[in-house]
Amino acid sequence: AEIEGCQHALQAVGGRPVRWYRSVVGMTNPFVAPVLKALGLVRVGWSARGYDGVGCTPEGVLSRLLPDLRPGAIVLLHEGAAHGHNLAIIERVLQVLDERGLKARLPVP
Incomplete structure (x- = not known):
């Protein structure tokens, strides 16, 4: 219900x-x-997960996330996490997307 x-x-x-x-x-x-x-x-769920919700390093998150970053991937990252590495992680993810010829986008209705 x-x-x-x-x-x-x-x-x-x-x-x-x-x-x-x-x-x-x-x-x-x-x-x-x-x-x-x-x-x-x-x-639907995520297909690329960085395990960034608690204490982490950008390198550790990226090592878990980047192998699963492919066309159609649904990426799980946590905004505002207390570890303070969000911008560094997102910047690198966007760089890798660009290097792989991929683009981040919102779901199409």
Whole structure:
């Protein structure tokens, strides 16, 4: 009921049917898949994860993230993390995207 209610609310605001579903903090359980199927939703999650939510170094985050940075990747990074390395990490990710001929973009509705 929660998922369906949220999808109706999002459609009312956006004016278009919702196609995708992202679980809160990426969590899911066996009860979610049948609901998504019944609502015609596709579950999406990240495919490139830097594990940058707590103490980290830019080098460590990039070593985990960059191997999975490819066309269509969904990148997980945490804004405002207390470690203070956000700008250095994002700058390097954008440089690598450029080196690989890729571009960052928002999902297309």
